Amino acid sequence: MAIVExxxxxxxxxxxxxxxxxxxxxxxxxxxxGETKEHPFLRGERFPVLYLLHGMCEDYxxxxxxxxxxxxxxxxxxxxxxxxxxxxxxxxxxxGRKYETFIAQELPLxxxxxxxxxxxxxxxxIGGFSMGAYGALRLALKYPETxxxxxxxxxxxxxxxxxxxEEGYFPMHPEALGGGDVQELAGTDxxxxxxxxxxxxxxxxxxxxxxxxxxxDEYYETFVKTQAVFSDLxxxxxxxxxxxxxxxxxxxxxxxxxxxxxxEDEA
Amino acid sequence: xxxxxxxxxxxxxxxxxxxxxxxPSREAxxxxxxxxxxxxQEEPLKVLYLLHGGFGCExDWLYMTRLASLxxxxxxxxxxxxxxxxxxxxxxxxxxxxxxxxxxxxEMILPMFPQASxxxxxxxAAGLSMGGYGALRLGLAKPERFAAVASLSGVLxxxxxxxxxxxxxxxxxxxxxxxxxxxDEIGDSDLLVLMxxxxxxxxxxxxxxxxxxxxxxVYPYNQNxxxxxxxxxxxxxxxxxxxxxxxxxxxxxxxxxxxxxxxIP
Numbered sequence: 001m002a003i004v005e006x007x008x009x010x011x012x013x014x015x016x017x018x019x020x021x022x023x024x025x026x027x028x029x030x031x032x033x034g035e036t037k038e039h040p041f042l043r044g045e046r047f048p049v050l051y052l053l054h055g056m057c058e059d060y061x062x063x064x065x066x067x068x069x070x071x072x073x074x075x076x077x078x079x080x081x082x083x084x085x086x087x088x089x090x091x092x093x094x095x096g097r098k099y100e101t102f103i104a105q106e107l108p109l110x111x112x113x114x115x116x117x118x119x120x121x122x123x124x125x126i127g128g129f130s131m132g133a134y135g136a137l138r139l140a141l142k143y144p145e146t147x148x149x150x151x152x153x154x155x156x157x158x159x160x161x162x163x164x165x166e167e168g169y170f171p172m173h174p175e176a177l178g179g180g181d182v183q184e185l186a187g188t189d190x191x192x193x194x195x196x197x198x199x200x201x202x203x204x205x206x207x208x209x210x211x212x213x214x215x216x217d218e219y220y221e222t223f224v225k226t227q228a229v230f231s232d233l234x235x236x237x238x239x240x241x242x243x244x245x246x247x248x249x250x251x252x253x254x255x256x257x258x259x260x261x262x263x264e265d266e267a
Numbered sequence: 268x269x270x271x272x273x274x275x276x277x278x279x280x281x282x283x284x285x286x287x288x289x290x291p292s293r294e295a296x297x298x299x300x301x302x303x304x305x306x307x308q309e310e311p312l313k314v315l316y317l318l319h320g321g322f323g324c325e326x327d328w329l330y331m332t333r334l335a336s337l338x339x340x341x342x343x344x345x346x347x348x349x350x351x352x353x354x355x356x357x358x359x360x361x362x363x364x365x366x367x368x369x370x371x372x373x374e375m376i377l378p379m380f381p382q383a384s385x386x387x388x389x390x391x392a393a394g395l396s397m398g399g400y401g402a403l404r405l406g407l408a409k410p411e412r413f414a415a416v417a418s419l420s421g422v423l424x425x426x427x428x429x430x431x432x433x434x435x436x437x438x439x440x441x442x443x444x445x446x447x448x449x450x451d452e453i454g455d456s457d458l459l460v461l462m463x464x465x466x467x468x469x470x471x472x473x474x475x476x477x478x479x480x481x482x483x484x485v486y487p488y489n490q491n492x493x494x495x496x497x498x499x500x501x502x503x504x505x506x507x508x509x510x511x512x513x514x515x516x517x518x519x520x521x522x523x524x525x526x527x528x529x530x531i532p
Contacts, residue, residue, distance in 0.1 A: 002276075008292060023379065042378060
């Protein structure tokens with residue numbers, strides 16, 4: 001796989017940001033077998049693309065450091081974009097950079113213009129870990145015309161249950177979630193169940209959903225609750241769980257499994 | 268602006284290599300549409316392959332000059348490969364840098380950046396010093412692929428350079444003589460030979476640009492190249508200015524090259 005490390009101006013963020021992109025290209029093993037010329041990259045193919053969102057305290061380099069995403073993506077034959085989201089929960093905050101607009105509106109179009117990937121509404125997928133799982137799932141439910149499939153790993157899907165700063169938790173989310181009491185987010189646009197309900201009540205397209213969580217994960221109950229909410233709303237999903245906690249030991253093999261799900265209907 | 272480091276496997280070099288690519292993209296001043304982002308520009312990007320000099324790398328032009336700030340205003344993508352001290356040759360027992368820059372690099376760049384034009388009239392090469400030699404070699408050996416090529420302080424008479432630098436750090440570190448083992452003639456690695464061949468074929472040749480400082484040690488090589496171009500009746504644009512073999516010269520005159528190629532307004 002080729003890797004393209006990018007630094008570029010974002011209109012949504014009103015500043016520079018970075019991302020890493022993996023793309024299928026002829027590798028050493030391809031050259032060894034004399035198969036380079038037949039490689040889809042050299043035939044001008046535009047690849048299915050997965051936008052993978054990192055978690056809290058992380059950045060655009062985290063996923064490629066903590067997982068074997070490159071070999072999984074190569075096997076799946078897809079491009080992977082790993083953008084930066086700071087600690088934004090991938091929302092447009094009252095104060096701060098507009099990460100929802102960036103990830104859901106600007107980025108898929110910008111990347112499609114710049115690199116050989118498919119665009120919004122085509123084979124364009126999203127996924128994420130922890131805070132990135134909340135981000136990916138919420139954005140797929142809110143922008144199903146852009147993202148047709150979503151994979152979410154161990155997300156804090158119920159924002160009203162996020163631990164408050166005074167309980168010894170890092171005070172990282174106040175800016176992203178409005179700075180007030182997280183209870184007040186119920187029923188708002190940051191409430192993922194609210195976004196899901198709005199989608200379920202209408203006739204817009206629905207993304208295919210893959211939810212994964214470790215059974216020892218602190219968000220396992222949220223994972224179970226979210227499945228119940230989706231069932232009640234009539235939103236179809238695939239759920240996978242295994243022994244494991246909130247961390248990369250669980251997420252790396254879960255990612256491989258999810259990519260199998262992502263591409264099982266590809267020819 | 269969009270800045271990228273593109274790492275891919277090169278069969279010609281036998282390993283993964285980094286190539287720097289920059290292209291103009293959205294700016295702070297561009298209209299921000301609230302609900303959707305229109306495709307930025309429909310016109311394809313022109314492509315300039317910009318080559319570094321001896322003891323340098325793919326990042327030199329970015330770190331040492333104002334290239335990026337000039338490119339912002341234009342409609343061109345700049346591709347900067349790494350070629351160690353190869354003199355853009357296929358090395359005798361080593362990586363094939365000539366095959367890399369003349370064949371493989373465009374094959375790996377064009378599909379990766381779909382905005383890039385594939386037309387000859389939109390394709391250019393330029394470089395400094397060892398890179399000036401490389402750019403001219405591309406223009407002379409592959410005239411059907413380039414609209415124009417430019418040399419800034421290029422080592423344009425390689426045979427003379429080899430003779431002049433015997434025993435010095437240049438001959439030990441830079442690999443221009445690796446292929447020749449004390450031979451008198453250096454075949455197609457000699458730009459002066461390529462000029463003759465290019466003129467004989469009477470194919471449509473690219474436009475040529477030479478720029479050199481009057482205090483530069485490569486000044487005599489540029490005069491030899493000029494003489495050969497005149498003898499072969501190949502037209503070219505030539506400039507000389509006060510200056511030596513240094514970044515202050517290249518930082519200043521890269522702007523002239525970009526304007527002459529019409530890559531910036």
